[in-house]
Amino acid sequence: MLSVNLLIMKKTLNHNRWKRFDDWDNRKLRLDQFAEEDDLNGFVAFKSRKDPSPELTIKNNKIVSMDGKSPKEFDIIDHYIANYHLDITVAKKAMEFSSIDLAKMLVDINIPRENLIKIARGLTPAKLADVVSHLNSMEIAFAFSKMHARKTPGNQAHVTNAKDDPLQLAADAAVAVSLGFDEIETTMRVSDNSWSNALACAVGSSIGKAGTLFQCSSEEAEELAIGMAGFTSYAETVSVYGTESAFIDGDDTPWSKAWLTSAYASRGIKMRCTSGAAAELLMGFHESKSLLYLESRCLCLQRAIGAQGTQNGGIDGAPLASSIPGGVRELMAENLIAVWLDLECATGNDARHSESDMRVAAKVLPFLIGGSDLICSGFGSILKYDNSFNPSSFNGEELEEFLVLQRDFEADGALTSLEDSQALDIRNRALDAYSFVLKDLSLGKISEDMKTSVLYASGSNDTKTFKARDVGKISEKIKSNKITILEVIKSLYKGGYKNEAKNLFFLTRLKTSGDYLQTSAIIRNNKITSAINDPNEYFGPGTGYRLSDKRREEIINIRSLLNRDEIIRAEMVHQKLENQSIHYKSLGFAKLGKKNNEIIVGVSPAFGKKIFQTLAGHKLSEVLYNLKAGIIRGGYEFRLVRFKHTADTSFLGLSAARLSGSGIGIGLQAKGTAVIHQKDRLPHNNLELFSNAPLTKLSHYELMGFNSTQYAKETPPEPVIVPTKGEALGARFHTRVALTYAIETSLIVKDENPEEILPTFKDYQNE
Amino acid sequence: MNKKKYTYKDYPISEKYPETVKAKSKKPLSDLTIENLINEKLTMEDFRISEESLIAQAEIAESIGRYSLAKNFRRGAEMVRLPQNEIFEIYEKLRPGRAKSKGELISIARKLKEKYHALILASFVEEAADIYEKRDLFNKRY
Numbered sequence: 001m002l003s004v005n006l007l008i009m010k011k012t013l014n015h016n017r018w019k020r021f022d023d024w025d026n027r028k029l030r031l032d033q034f035a036e037e038d039d040l041n042g043f044v045a046f047k048s049r050k051d052p053s054p055e056l057t058i059k060n061n062k063i064v065s066m067d068g069k070s071p072k073e074f075d076i077i078d079h080y081i082a083n084y085h086l087d088i089t090v091a092k093k094a095m096e097f098s099s100i101d102l103a104k105m106l107v108d109i110n111i112p113r114e115n116l117i118k119i120a121r122g123l124t125p126a127k128l129a130d131v132v133s134h135l136n137s138m139e140i141a142f143a144f145s146k147m148h149a150r151k152t153p154g155n156q157a158h159v160t161n162a163k164d165d166p167l168q169l170a171a172d173a174a175v176a177v178s179l180g181f182d183e184i185e186t187t188m189r190v191s192d193n194s195w196s197n198a199l200a201c202a203v204g205s206s207i208g209k210a211g212t213l214f215q216c217s218s219e220e221a222e223e224l225a226i227g228m229a230g231f232t233s234y235a236e237t238v239s240v241y242g243t244e245s246a247f248i249d250g251d252d253t254p255w256s257k258a259w260l261t262s263a264y265a266s267r268g269i270k271m272r273c274t275s276g277a278a279a280e281l282l283m284g285f286h287e288s289k290s291l292l293y294l295e296s297r298c299l300c301l302q303r304a305i306g307a308q309g310t311q312n313g314g315i316d317g318a319p320l321a322s323s324i325p326g327g328v329r330e331l332m333a334e335n336l337i338a339v340w341l342d343l344e345c346a347t348g349n350d351a352r353h354s355e356s357d358m359r360v361a362a363k364v365l366p367f368l369i370g371g372s373d374l375i376c377s378g379f380g381s382i383l384k385y386d387n388s389f390n391p392s393s394f395n396g397e398e399l400e401e402f403l404v405l406q407r408d409f410e411a412d413g414a415l416t417s418l419e420d421s422q423a424l425d426i427r428n429r430a431l432d433a434y435s436f437v438l439k440d441l442s443l444g445k446i447s448e449d450m451k452t453s454v455l456y457a458s459g460s461n462d463t464k465t466f467k468a469r470d471v472g473k474i475s476e477k478i479k480s481n482k483i484t485i486l487e488v489i490k491s492l493y494k495g496g497y498k499n500e501a502k503n504l505f506f507l508t509r510l511k512t513s514g515d516y517l518q519t520s521a522i523i524r525n526n527k528i529t530s531a532i533n534d535p536n537e538y539f540g541p542g543t544g545y546r547l548s549d550k551r552r553e554e555i556i557n558i559r560s561l562l563n564r565d566e567i568i569r570a571e572m573v574h575q576k577l578e579n580q581s582i583h584y585k586s587l588g589f590a591k592l593g594k595k596n597n598e599i600i601v602g603v604s605p606a607f608g609k610k611i612f613q614t615l616a617g618h619k620l621s622e623v624l625y626n627l628k629a630g631i632i633r634g635g636y637e638f639r640l641v642r643f644k645h646t647a648d649t650s651f652l653g654l655s656a657a658r659l660s661g662s663g664i665g666i667g668l669q670a671k672g673t674a675v676i677h678q679k680d681r682l683p684h685n686n687l688e689l690f691s692n693a694p695l696t697k698l699s700h701y702e703l704m705g706f707n708s709t710q711y712a713k714e715t716p717p718e719p720v721i722v723p724t725k726g727e728a729l730g731a732r733f734h735t736r737v738a739l740t741y742a743i744e745t746s747l748i749v750k751d752e753n754p755e756e757i758l759p760t761f762k763d764y765q766n767e
Numbered sequence: 768m769n770k771k772k773y774t775y776k777d778y779p780i781s782e783k784y785p786e787t788v789k790a791k792s793k794k795p796l797s798d799l800t801i802e803n804l805i806n807e808k809l810t811m812e813d814f815r816i817s818e819e820s821l822i823a824q825a826e827i828a829e830s831i832g833r834y835s836l837a838k839n840f841r842r843g844a845e846m847v848r849l850p851q852n853e854i855f856e857i858y859e860k861l862r863p864g865r866a867k868s869k870g871e872l873i874s875i876a877r878k879l880k881e882k883y884h885a886l887i888l889a890s891f892v893e894e895a896a897d898i899y900e901k902r903d904l905f906n907k908r909y
C-alpha cells in the first residue's frame with residue numbers, strides 16, 4: 001500500500017495540474033493583466049454605485065440641480081458643463097426622453113443624426129452615460145457608424161524613432177504620407193529635440209502630395225511656438241479629466257484648457273482634446289465613479305470649451321480600461337458619446353491595450369468597418385521600438401495586417417499599399433530634400449553613408465546617423481535662428497524641390513482662412529474635407545460612406561497576389577529543370593495488367609505536362625523515383641500510367657488499381673497528393689491517403705511505394721503518418737491548390753484512354 | 768460677402784470665396800503666392816489667421832448649430848490681438864494656484880478689456896475668477 005501511495009504522490013508532485021494550463025500560460029495573452037470588478041476602487045466600466053442618477057432641474061431658466069448636485073455643490077467641471085455645455089432651450093425636452101428610447105433612436109436608421117445631436121446638447125453627463133449603457137457592443141458600433149461626423153474615414157500615424165534621428169523622421173514621414181495617413185504626429189525622447197523633429201517631419205510630409213496635417217507633441221508653450229513658426233498644423237495635447245482632483249493634479253482647470261483651445265484657434269491651428277477611460281484611475285482620483293461616467297463628463301466639457309474634437313477611447317488608459325470587465329465595450333461607448341456630442345473623434349486604437357494580436361484586431365474592427373474620423377489616433381507607422389509614444393495597436397510590423405483587414409472586409413481604413421521600389425524612391429527623395437535644407441540653412445551636414453543607412457533601414461537599430469548630441473544642436477539652432485516654415489519652403493524651392501515647396505506652401509497658406517479649424521477637417525486631394533462639406537448622413541444600406549470603384553481597386557491591390565498566369569510562369573521555370581531530370585516516353589494505350597507483381601502509379605492529366613513540382617517543392621521526377629524505389633524494395637514492379645479522364649486523387653487511385661495486375665494502385669496528382677487504392681473498394685474508401693501534400697517528404701513517397709506492395713501481399717503495413725505541427729495549410733496553400741487544380745481539370749478529356757508511360761530518370765542513370 | 772453672415776453653404780471659404788480671405792497683416796489670399804515668397808515679399812505675419820476669418824468660421828459653425836465651437840472661434844478672434852507671450856502669461860495665471868487672489872484675475876480681465884478691447888475674453892477671465900474663488904483655487908500648490 002505504501003509504495004502505491006508514494007507513486008500517486010510522486011505523480012501529483014510532477015504534474016499538479018493539467019498541462020494545457022502551461023500552454024495557456026505561455027500564450028502572449030497571459031502577459032496581460034486582468035482586474036476584478038470593484039466599483040468603490042474605480043474598477044468598473046459602465047456603472048458604479050457611486051455614479052449619480054441622471055437628472056436636471058431648471059427653474060426660471062437656471063439650473064438648480066444637475067445629476068443630483070446643486071450649483072453650490074458643483075466642482076469646476078460641473079460649473080463649466082452647466083455654463084457652456086447644457087443648452088437650456090433644449091434641455092428640458094431632451095431629459096424627458098427615457099434612456100432606453102434615446103438608445104433606440106441612436107440605432108434607428110430613420111432618425112437623422114442631426115436630431116440626435118440637437119438632443120445631446122441638453123443631456124447631462126450621467127444621462128449620456130446611462131443611454132449608451134443600454135446598447136450592446138454591436139449596437140454601439142452601429143450607432144457610432146451612423147453618428148460620427150465626417151463621412152469619409154481617415155487615419156493618423158505616429159512618426160518617431162528611438163534616436164530622434166531627423167533623417168529617419170523625414171524618410172518615415174514621407175512613407176506615412178504615401179501610405180495615406182491624413183495626419184502625422186511626432187514626439188521626442190529628449191524634449192529639447194522638438195524643433196528638429198518638427199522640421200524633419202514637415203519636410204518629409206511634403207513628399208508626394210500636399211495637405212497631410214502634422215503635429216509635434218511637446219510641452220504646451222513649445223508646441224504652440226512650433227505651430228506659430230508654421231511647422232505644425234494641428235495639436236491634440238490638450239488633455240481633460242473627469243474629476244476635479246485629477247484636473248488640478250494635471251495642473252489645469254477647464255478655464256485654462258479653454259484658454260489654450262482658443263489660443264490654437266487664434267493661430268489658425270486645428271486642435272482636438274485628449275481624454276479617455278481610466279486616466280483618473282491611473283492618477284488615483286477616480287472618486288469611485290465608473291469609467292464611462294467620468295469620460296462622459298470629459299466629453300461634455302470638451303464640447304463646452306469649444307474644441308472641434310477629441311481623441312478618446314482610452315488613450316494611455318486603454319490597457320487599464322481593458323483589464324476591467326466590459327472595458328473594451330466601454331471604450332467603444334465613450335467614442336459613441338463623443339460623436340453624439342458632435343465632436344470629431346480620433347477613436348483611440350492608439351496605445352496597445354494588449355499583447356494579444358487577437359484582442360488588438362478585435363478591438364479595431366468596429367471602427368475599420370464602420371468608419372471613423374481617424375480610426376487610430378496614432379497608428380505606429382514605425383517599428384514598435386521606435387514608437388516614442390509606446391507601441392500602438394498597429395505598428396510598422398503589423399501594417400500589412402491592417403491592409404489585409406481592409407481588403408478582407410472591403411472596408412476603408414484610409415491606407416493604401418506601398419510597393420518596394422516606390423518606398424525607396426520616396427525615402428530617397430525625403431532624405432535628399434532634408435539634407436539639402438539642413439545644409440542650406442546651416443543647421444548641419446549629412447554624409448552619403450548616413451543617408452544610405454537610413455534609406456534601407458526598417459528601424460533605428462539599423463541606422464548609422466546623428467549622435468543624440470548633434471540632434472540637440474540642430475534643434476537649438478532652428479529655435480535660436482528663428483527659422484520658420486517659410487525659410488524651409490524657400491530652401492526647398494532653391495534646391496529644386498519645387499513640388500515639395502509648393503506642398504508645404506499650400507498648407508501654410510490654408511491657415512489664413514481657418515477652414516480646417518472646423519469639425520473633422522482633413523485635406524484630401526488638395527481640398528478641405530470636413531463634417532460641413534462631407535457630413536456623415538446615414539439612413540441605411542446605400543447611404544453613408546461607400547467604397548468608390550477607384551478606392552476599392554487601391555484597397556484590394558495588396559502585395560504578392562497569385563493568379564493563374566503566375567502559376568503557369570513559375571511552372572515554366574520548373575519545366576526546364578525537369579527536362580534535365582526525367583524523360584517520359586509514351587507507349588500508347590495502357591492495357592490491363594496481367595502480372596500480379598505489379599503496382600501501377602496513376603498520374604493526373606497535367607502531371608509533368610503543365611505542372612512539374614509538388615506543393616512541397618519536390619520535383620515530380622523525384623517523387624516518381626521514390627515511389628518506384630519503394631515498390632522495388634517491396635519486390636514489385638513499377639508501372640506508370642497517365643489518366644486523362646479524371647484529376648481526382650481517389651479516382652486516379654482506383655483507376656490505377658483496376659488496371660493493375662496486383663489490384664493495388666497509387667493515385668498521384670501533380671501537386672503531390674497521393675492515395676493507395678484497391679480495385680474492389682468504393683472510390684473514397686481508399687487504403688491510405690496522403691492529403692497534406694505540402695508536408696509530404698520524399699521518404700514518405702518511398703514508404704508509400706513500399707506499403708502498396710504490402711497491401712498487394714495482403715499483409716497490411718503500418719500506415720505512413722505525415723506529421724503536422726498545426727500549420728494553417730489552407731491559408732498557406734489553397735490559393736495555389738485551386739489554381740493548380742484548375743490547370744489539371746482543364747486538361748481532362750472525357751472517356752479518353754489511359755496512356756502507358758516509360759519514364760527515364762536522367763539524374764539517376766548511373767545508379 | 769463682407770456684410771452678410773456666412774453660413775455652411777459658403778464653406779470652405781478658401782475654395783468658394785478666396786477673394787474675401789485676408790491674413791492678419793491684411794494681405795489678401797491672392798497675394799500669398801510662392802513667387803512672392805521667393806521674392807522675399809512675405810513674412811510669417813502674412814500667413815496668420817485674421818480676426819475676420821475666425822468670425823466667419825464662427826458664423827459658419829453657428830449656422831449648423833455648433834454654438835460652443837463658434838464661441839471658441841470668437842474667443843480666438845479676440846486672441847489674435849494678443850502677442851504670444853501675453854497668451855502664455857494669462858494661461859499660466861489661469862492654472863490652479865498661480866493667481867494668488869481673485870483680484871489678480873480681475874486685473875487681467877481689466878487689461879484684456881482696456882489694452883486689447885477683448886470683451887469676451889475679459890468676461891471669460893472674470894467668470895474664472897468667480898469659480899476659482901468658489902472652489903478655492905487660489906492656493907499655492909508648490
